[in-house]
Amino acid sequence: MPAVITLTTDFGLEDPFVGIMKGVILNVCPAARLIDITHQIEPQNILQAAWVLKAAHTYFPKNSVHLVVVDPGVGSERRPIAVKTRSAFFVAPDNGVLTPVLDKSAAIYELTKQKYFLKDISSTFHGRDVFAPAAAWIAKGTALSKMGSKITDPQTLTLPQPELKKNGITGEIIYSDRFGNLTTNIPADLVHSFSQRVDNMTIQVGKTRIKGLVSSYSQGKPGELGCLINSWGNLEIFCRESNAAKKLKVAAGKKIIVKF
Numbered sequence: 001m002p003a004v005i006t007l008t009t010d011f012g013l014e015d016p017f018v019g020i021m022k023g024v025i026l027n028v029c030p031a032a033r034l035i036d037i038t039h040q041i042e043p044q045n046i047l048q049a050a051w052v053l054k055a056a057h058t059y060f061p062k063n064s065v066h067l068v069v070v071d072p073g074v075g076s077e078r079r080p081i082a083v084k085t086r087s088a089f090f091v092a093p094d095n096g097v098l099t100p101v102l103d104k105s106a107a108i109y110e111l112t113k114q115k116y117f118l119k120d121i122s123s124t125f126h127g128r129d130v131f132a133p134a135a136a137w138i139a140k141g142t143a144l145s146k147m148g149s150k151i152t153d154p155q156t157l158t159l160p161q162p163e164l165k166k167n168g169i170t171g172e173i174i175y176s177d178r179f180g181n182l183t184t185n186i187p188a189d190l191v192h193s194f195s196q197r198v199d200n201m202t203i204q205v206g207k208t209r210i211k212g213l214v215s216s217y218s219q220g221k222p223g224e225l226g227c228l229i230n231s232w233g234n235l236e237i238f239c240r241e242s243n244a245a246k247k248l249k250v251a252a253g254k255k256i257i258v259k260f
Contacts, residue, residue, distance in 0.1 A: 002031040003139035004064040006057070008049060009127065010041040011069070017125070021069075021132040024118065028136035035060075040178075044072040046097050048252060050157055051174050051183075054100035055232045057088060067135040068092040075123035080111040080130050081154060082144050089144075091135040093126070096157035112148040162186045168194075168259040171235070173205075173252050180243030184256055186235040194260045203227050203237065204257040205248055210237065 005025060011017040018039050025032055037056050041049045049070040057066050071078075071093045079094040084107045092098050094110070102108070111117075111130065116137045121129040134147065162171035162185055171186040191201070191213070203210040210225045220226035220240035225247065230236035235258070237244050245251065 001061065002033050003029060004033045004035060004061055005029075005135055005139050006035045006037050006060060006064060006066045007039070007069075008037040008041065008053060008056075008067070009039045009069045010043050010045065010049070011039050011127070013039055017127065021067075021127050024128055024132040025136040025139075028133055029140045032136065032139050037066075041070050044070065046070050046072070046095055047157055047159075048175060049097050050099050050159065053090075053097070057090075057101065060088070062087050063089065065089045065091065065135050065139045067131055068097050069127040069131050070097055071095065071126060074126050078155075079151075080126065080134065081151070082109050082111055082134060082138060082147065083107065083154075084109075084144055089135075089138050091131050091138065093131075094155050096155045098154070099157045099159060102154060102156065107144065108151050108154050109144040109148045110151050113146065116142070116147050160185055162190060164190065168257060171256050171258070173237075173250060173254045173256065174234075176245045176251060180239065180245035180247070181230070182237040182244050182248070182250070183230060183232055184235045184237070186256075186258065188229040188233050188235070191229070191235055191258070200260055201227075202259045203235075204259070205237065205250060205254065208248060 022034050081094045083090040083098055085101055086105050090098050090101055111134050116134050118129040160172050162169050169186055171184045173182045174185045175183040201213055210227050214226050214228050217240055222241045225239050227237055239247050
């Protein structure tokens with residue numbers, strides 16, 4: 001099967017940057033299958049990109065190459081890295097964006113061999129000049145050991161974790177999608193770990209309280225807030241046929257409290 005390369009960036013789609021990166025990849029590995037995860041990461045939002053990568057990468061074929069370019073440190077001394085796990089490869093700047101995949105099995109390399117980059121490297125577009133060609137060479141079968149040196153000190157992020165309380169859970173919003181649905185960092189198994197029925201659950205966001213848990217958007221009332229377990233397997237706040245983020249005037253990082 002042709003190699004799969006996914007792309008996640010904060011470049012948006014108004015400019016030619018994403019298309020140029022794809023052109024660079026195809027020059028090196030013409031057989032690659034290129035798949036966009038998203039190019040709508042908020043500018044320089046490394047944490048958001050990390051959450052999206054965590055949610056998405058497991059759905060791709062084994063040994064897919066995941067290219068992530070959210071790079072506020074472009075042109076600085078931060079390292080370009082590649083990571084091999086049991087199931088996939090990852091290419092990104094060493095700024096913590098790969099934190100969710102850096103388990104004990106991960107082999108991490110600093111990309112140092114110039115032959116796997118474009119000849120002329122700009123200080124503003126390493127997505128084109130460094131990361132895209134590197135991802136293409138990996139997809140073509142090049143061993144990471146030929147592309148650089150192994151490292152053991154990658155930069156990592158502190159991913160916010162929910163806190164279990166005596167009668168509930170404290171968490172936070174980690175992602176707002178284009179519909180205004182608010183994904184929290186509270187997983188389904190933590191919600192269901194309470195013996196009480198979930199319809200006795202109250203979710204508090206600021207001064208707003210939402211009662212109970214439904215199983216689908218259709219069970220919510222139009223224009224009213226509701227909660228469910230979403231496709232990420234996490235607790236989500238939504239507003240049927242409307243926008244929960246706008247209604248609550250909140251974004252990622254907002255604390256929430258779940259009580260039973």
